[in-house]
Amino acid sequence: MADASGQRATIAAIARAAKVSPATVSKVWNGRSDVSEATRQRVEALLREHDYRARATRAPASAGVIDVVFPELDCDWEGEHIRGIEAVGRAAGVRTVVSSLERGGAAQRQLVSRLRAGRTDGVILAGVTGAGPLVAVLRRMGVPVVGLEPARSAAPDLPAVDAANWAGARIATRHLLGLGHRRIAVITGVDQLLCSRARLDGFFAAHDEFGVSPDPGLIERGDFDFPSGVAAGGRLLDRPDPPTAVFACSDHMALGVYEAARRRRVPIPGRLSVVGFDDLPAARWAAPPLTTVLQPLRAMGRLAAETILALAGAGPAPGRSRLDTELVVRSSTASR
Structure with missing residues (x-):
């Protein structure tokens, strides 16, 4: 969105077009949850339509960091994924930063603020963290995003890794x-x-x-x-x-x-x-x-990290990757 002089649109201009306050546009921009879904969709549409970008721009060079976001960190499931992600990161000379959204909106705001202030090659969003406004926020920031075991409501065009x-x-x-x-x-x-x-x-x-x-x-x-x-x-x-x-x-x-x-x-x-x-x-x-x-689980983590690095290098956007599963028979089952 540009005004008559050709200047880039501001949050205030987006707010006027959406008939909301600049504070509401800022909440949508930062992925806050305290906005009604109808308002969020209206503001998101205007942000996309007018290709709104913040004044700060991301450096094109590799940041040397992969961010991984889990809903919570409390079991071996996350640990196995992290081991796979870290293996790819070590081989590529890239650090892995792991976060969780256990504290809800506050944790998400801190994550977005950190990514705006710093740099990352991309974000792996595990489980339900790949749903909702966070994906849109990261995409507006120009951050590559990959889902890992995605939510049912995840964006259909989100590159993702899951299992059969x-x-x-x-x-x-x-x-x-x-x-x-x-x-x-x-x-x-x-x-x-x-x-x-x-x-x-x-x-x-x-x-x-x-x-x-x-x-x-x-x-x-x-x-x-x-x-x-x-x-x-x-x-x-x-x-x-x-x-x-x-x-x-x-x-x-x-x-x-x-x-x-x-x-x-x-x-x-x-x-x-x-x-x-x-x-x-x-x-x-x-x-x-x-x-x-x-x-x-480890192979899924490796593939998610490889996908992030490919996207960070301006490679083609992949679709959804699905890895095979198999039955391991031990001693907890017997004939009826």
């Missing part, structure tokens, strides 16, 4: 059905993530192939963490007609089912078979060792 979640869940459920189980429970993950829906769909697809109707009462929601696995596992095992097998959509939830079973003296796999998803190191150390779907 549907196929992994399907093969895990087929394994249990092949062992003769017919009352198979599933504990789903975080609703906002694409992988959660894909894993539940894979569970249903396997049942369809075997001509078995899953019991809706055996579908429990979890949050991909240990406590939600304990709670969901307890509800399932306390039913008058408990399942003979559980497919938990993460290893942490599967280990939560282990704990729920231990408290009720339900032997695994004697009375309950359990399958997880991820193949974290703890899956091998569990008693009994956990049958699970290997999700190539």
Whole structure:
């Protein structure tokens, strides 16, 4: 947007066009959450239409930094991704800076402020951090962005890396059905993530192939963490007609089912078979060792970092990359 003299538009001019205050435009520009969705969309459209840019410009030279943003940092899942990202960074002479948005809007504002003041070659947004206004803010700043295990509401044109979640869940459920189980429970993950829906769909697809109707009462929601696995596992095992097998959509939830079973003296796999998803190191150390779907977490991190560096070098924008999963059979499953 330029005025009659050809000068570049200001936040005030954008505000007048959107019929909002300059403070509201500033909130949208900085990715603040305290703006209504209708107002955000109207302001975003004007910012895009008139190619608004802040006065500061980003230096074209490599910054030597990859930023990685997680919703929170509390489990091995993030650690495996970070190891893959750091391996690529070390080879390229690039540092990795890890942040989380556990403190909500304040953490996001601090992140955006730091990126404006400093430099980065790009940002990897993991999980739900790849949804909402943060992507638009980073793109306006000219920062390359890649999603890692993206949210269901992530921008469709966002380059992203994920795993073959549907196929992994399907093969895990087929394994249990092949062992003769017919009352198979599933504990789903975080609703906002694409992988959660894909894993539940894979569970249903396997049942369809075997001509078995899953019991809706055996579908429990979890949050991909240990406590939600304990709670969901307890509800399932306390039913008058408990399942003979559980497919938990993460290893942490599967280990939560282990704990729920231990408290009720339900032997695994004697009375309950359990399958997880991820193949974290703890899956091998569990008693009994956990049958699970290997999700190539480190490889996903490596690919996300390679994609960021390619984008930072003005390479072609990739689409969505999906890495294969596979079933690792251990001792937590047995024939019915």
